[in-house]
Amino acid sequence: MSFSKNQTKVINKLRQKKYRMKEGLFVAEGIKVVKELLASSFELDTLFVTEAASENFTSYKVEIVNEVDLKKLSSLKSPNGVLALFKIPVEKALNSSGLVLVLDEVNDPGNLGTIIRLCDWFGIQQLVCSVNTVDCYNEKVVQSTMGSLSRVAINYVDLLPFLEKCASPMYIADMVGENVYEAKLPKEAVLIMGNEANGISDAVRDYVTNSLSIPRFGVIQATESLNVATATSILLSEFRRRV
Amino acid sequence: MSFSKNQTKVINKLRQKKYRMKEGLFVAEGIKVVKELLASSFELDTLFVTEAASENFTSYKVEIVNEVDLKKLSSLKSPNGVLALFKIPVEKALNSSGLVLVLDEVNDPGNLGTIIRLCDWFGIQQLVCSVNTVDCYNEKVVQSTMGSLSRVAINYVDLLPFLEKCASPMYIADMVGENVYEAKLPKEAVLIMGNEANGISDAVRDYVTNSLSIPRFGVIQATESLNVATATSILLSEFRRRV
Numbered sequence: 001m002s003f004s005k006n007q008t009k010v011i012n013k014l015r016q017k018k019y020r021m022k023e024g025l026f027v028a029e030g031i032k033v034v035k036e037l038l039a040s041s042f043e044l045d046t047l048f049v050t051e052a053a054s055e056n057f058t059s060y061k062v063e064i065v066n067e068v069d070l071k072k073l074s075s076l077k078s079p080n081g082v083l084a085l086f087k088i089p090v091e092k093a094l095n096s097s098g099l100v101l102v103l104d105e106v107n108d109p110g111n112l113g114t115i116i117r118l119c120d121w122f123g124i125q126q127l128v129c130s131v132n133t134v135d136c137y138n139e140k141v142v143q144s145t146m147g148s149l150s151r152v153a154i155n156y157v158d159l160l161p162f163l164e165k166c167a168s169p170m171y172i173a174d175m176v177g178e179n180v181y182e183a184k185l186p187k188e189a190v191l192i193m194g195n196e197a198n199g200i201s202d203a204v205r206d207y208v209t210n211s212l213s214i215p216r217f218g219v220i221q222a223t224e225s226l227n228v229a230t231a232t233s234i235l236l237s238e239f240r241r242r243v
Numbered sequence: 244m245s246f247s248k249n250q251t252k253v254i255n256k257l258r259q260k261k262y263r264m265k266e267g268l269f270v271a272e273g274i275k276v277v278k279e280l281l282a283s284s285f286e287l288d289t290l291f292v293t294e295a296a297s298e299n300f301t302s303y304k305v306e307i308v309n310e311v312d313l314k315k316l317s318s319l320k321s322p323n324g325v326l327a328l329f330k331i332p333v334e335k336a337l338n339s340s341g342l343v344l345v346l347d348e349v350n351d352p353g354n355l356g357t358i359i360r361l362c363d364w365f366g367i368q369q370l371v372c373s374v375n376t377v378d379c380y381n382e383k384v385v386q387s388t389m390g391s392l393s394r395v396a397i398n399y400v401d402l403l404p405f406l407e408k409c410a411s412p413m414y415i416a417d418m419v420g421e422n423v424y425e426a427k428l429p430k431e432a433v434l435i436m437g438n439e440a441n442g443i444s445d446a447v448r449d450y451v452t453n454s455l456s457i458p459r460f461g462v463i464q465a466t467e468s469l470n471v472a473t474a475t476s477i478l479l480s481e482f483r484r485r486v
Contacts, residue, residue: 110353114470121469123460151461181484217366217483218394226364227357230476233469237477240460241424 002069003048011073011083017135025085026137029076031056034084036147045085053081075139088137094155095126096166098188099239102128104159104204105195106228109134113144114229115193120148122236127154128162130201159192163207166190170208172200173231177211180238187243193232199225212238245312246291254316254326260378268328269380272319274299277327279390288328296324318382331380337398338369339409341431342482345371347402347447348438349471352377356387357472358436363391365479370397371405373444402435402447409433413451415443416474420454423481430486436475442468455481 003011013019014027025045028034031053038044038060048065049057070079101124106112112134119127134141136154163170170190171177192208194200200208214226214234226234246254256262257270268288271277274296281287281303292305293313313322344367349355355377362370377384379397406413413433414420435451437443443451457469457477469477 114473117470118473120461121457121459214364214480215483216364217486218363226476227360230357230361230473233473233476234480237457237480240458243460 003065003073007046007048008073011085014085015075015139017138020088020135020137024088026088026142027075027139028084028086028142029074029082029139030080030143031082033143033145033147034082037084037086037150040147040150042089042150043087045087047085048083050081057082076143091155092153094128094157094162095153096128096162096168096190098126099124099236100126100128100166100168100190101232101236102130102159102163102190102192103133104130104192104201105132105198106193107134107196108228109138109140110144111196111227111229112136112138113141113146115232116141116145116152116154117148118229118233118236119152122240124236125153127152128159129154129156130159131156159201159204160207163190163204169210171210171212172205172208173235174200174205174211174213175225177213179215180212180235181215183212183238185239185242189239191235191239193228193235196228246308246316250289250291251316254328257328258318258382260381263331263378263380267331269331269385270318270382271327271329271385272317272325272382273323273386274325276386276388276390277325280327280329280393283390283393285332285393286330288330290328291326293324300325319386334398335396337371337400337405338396339371339405339411339433341369342367342479343369343371343409343411343433344475344479345373345402345406345433345435346376347373347435347444348375348441349436350377350439351471352381352383353387354439354470354472355379355381356384356389358475359384359388359395359397360391361472361476361479362395365483367479368396370395371402372397372399373402374399402444403450406433406447406450412453414453414455415448415451416478417443417448417454417456418468420456422458423455423478424458426455426481428482428485432482434478434482436471436478439471 020026028037047060047062049062050067168188168190169186172192263269271280290303290305291308292300293310294307411431411433412429415435
């Protein structure tokens with residue numbers, strides 16, 4: 001048993017965002033991640049498993065594939081027996097109450113995956129991404145979210161029109177902002193994190209007046225900046241520790 | 244001009260820790276990272292640059308190589324013109340005063356790189372790694388530290404004998420520890436972070452009595468744990484914000 005020619009073609013194409021959009025499908029791999037997605041509101045399209053891994057998925061209709069074929073199609077170094085196609089859900093209506101996290105062109109899939117996991121941990125129910133932020137159904141993002149993808153609402157929007165409609169105070173993360181340890185932070189707010197190399201875009205920077213920074217304690221003061229995912233973790237922690 | 248047969252062999256071998264130890268060399272790539280290391284106390288062994296990138300290194304003795312050959316040897320997807328061999332320095336005497344971060348079998352090179360950058364940011368001058376923690380001269384670690392590698396003292400030791408000699412209070416990061424937001428934290432302390440999958444080892448857990456946890460705010464409470472690098476960022480931030 002093996003993948004059909006057409007299945008192979010589709011799965012390979014799903015590496016690219018435009019085909020994911022066209023087919024309305026994304027790929028997830030690994031027993032842990034696939035199980036979490038199966039238990040969520042995501043709708044399964046096809047579940048490919050090896051004979052050896054099939055005992056983990058007895059309550060699902062599966063297509064048995066052999067390990068060599070799975071390895072060829074997998075994007076993991078050591079595929080562990082399952083590759084699933086899930087349907088990309090329709091974006092839900094955006095909810096801008098509570099604490100909302102906004103990403104202004106975050107490019108790295110690993111960073112986005114880590115940030116989605118952080119949203120889940122800190123109970124951030126709405127993540128808003130600029131349209132030029134990496135796609136959350138990118139396979140590397142899916143793998144690194146470890147299932148959190150199903151528990152965080154993610155919308156891709158033009159940031160300025162969205163921000164113009166927000167009623168909560170807005171904050172950008174910046175190198176020269178107010179010391180976050182000393183800042184008074186409201187319960188309802190919009191926190192905006194910028195691009196890995198360039199930070200916040202000029203348009204957003206012009207629109208948002210509050211900015212927050214994480215103090216640097218190094219003696220030499222040479223570290224250029226924190227990674228966007230670690231900076232996000234510290235800032236979300238600061239908002240939550242005050243509630 | 245190209246790499247000699249012997250250079251090619253050495254550079255490829257340096258992917259493995261045992262050859263790095265034997266040769267006393269590690270590989271760094273990319274203009275930014277190599278420049279930071281050149282400006283640091285690391286001692287250069289050989290600097291390979293392409294003709295196009297050579298203008299960045301006019302004050303150094305370089306070996307010009309062609310782009311195709313560099314690409315073959317590079318571990319980067321898009322090598323940007325420079326590959327350098329640096330000498331692995333002798334480990335300095337361990338300094339256990341101040342705030343010391345200890346890693347108990349952190350395996351992922353990206354996590355270690357991020358943690359080294361965090362140490363640099365938060366002014367942690369001593370990072371202590373268990374002998375089974377990933378090697379800090381692993382090429383992926385070197386790339387992800389973005390130069391911070393030169394500013395943080397890193398020692399690999401047997402953790403228990405080290406901890407037995409520490410005078411400062413010790414804390415493990417754990418899912419069921421004291422809420423870090425409410426904990427009184429001393430200025431001088433040893434903070435111990437565990438393995439990505441298994442957390443703190445039993446031997447260390449038996450020895451250290453204080454534990455700290457980061458509260459979870461999600462409604463569903465399903466996120467299993469924070470990534471070790473993001474958890475480290477929040478805990479270091481908590482220690483520093485009280486100073």
